[in-house]
Amino acid sequence: MTKATIEVSGLVKTYAKKRVVDGLSFTVNPGTVTGFLGPNGAGKSTTLRMLLGLTRPxxxxxxxxxxxxxxxxxxxxxxxxxxxxxxxxxxxxARAHLTWLARSNRIPVQRVDEVLAQVGLTDVAGKRVGGFSLGMAQRLGLAGALLGDPGVLVLDEPANGLDPEGIAWMRGLLRALAAEGRTVFVSSHLLAEMAQLADDVVMIGRGKLITQGSVTDLTSLSSTEEVLVRAEEPERLRDLVVEHGATAVEAPERAEALLVSGMSSEDIGRAAARAGLVLFELAPRRRTVEDAYLKLTADSVEYRGSVQQPVEGSRA
Incomplete structure (x- = not known):
């Protein structure tokens, strides 16, 4: 295994007068799992294809x-x-497919059984690939990627088709490979999974870099601190926090609750106690990768659906 860094600099690709990738630059370092995020049409697949020599920039x-x-x-x-x-x-x-790959790349054939075992396909190694589920096909594809014991892995949506156990297995495998010093670059739409898997994130939109950094740095950009509060007298609570320079809006996820910005949970609790307000719930709202993603890509989404309002009197 040879450690290597991925370096993308000023990458440009245009199709039919549309700039799909527009001056994109970023670096992916060894020893990390780096997530590659962006809305549909952001240019992720085109970037990966240029990285792998399948498309000329x-x-x-x-x-x-x-x-x-x-x-x-x-x-x-x-x-x-x-x-x-x-x-x-x-x-x-599965075995014949990997054997062909090994021989055509001068890789020792014994690696075939090693990677089949590594991805959990030993028991179906003799079965035809056409009968594989999507999850099994993903495992076979990963076996092919691991065949040459590479220092860099470039994976496009590798968790598609995997069940929860399979996703947890892949997460553990990729993190273990990164811990060995490999560079692991993963494109995915599964934001919750990426939050558990990735160390760093490269986020693009409309072919341009939006941000690059650690997952922790990303979530810190998502929003100001919010606290979910339920009170016996919600209107009095709203007036109270406004008096302290904070803002309060109705919480979409909880009936009769407020989301307060601009005050910590401790300050809200103290102010409520001094005012004689009874609180039923007081919980800081956890920032997530999804929060950050939706905020940072809001201006980069090309394909937006509309929500059709139900016709009065119809059944949902």
Missing amino acids: DAGTALIGGRGYHEHPEPLRVVGALMDARWAHPKRS
């Missing part, structure tokens, strides 16, 4: 270990990639 560079993908004499030993879990020939067995 109009400008800029996408380097792995200081070289373009095709400049590595044995790229599968440097970069393991999973872009499409269904690309294997459906009439080949």
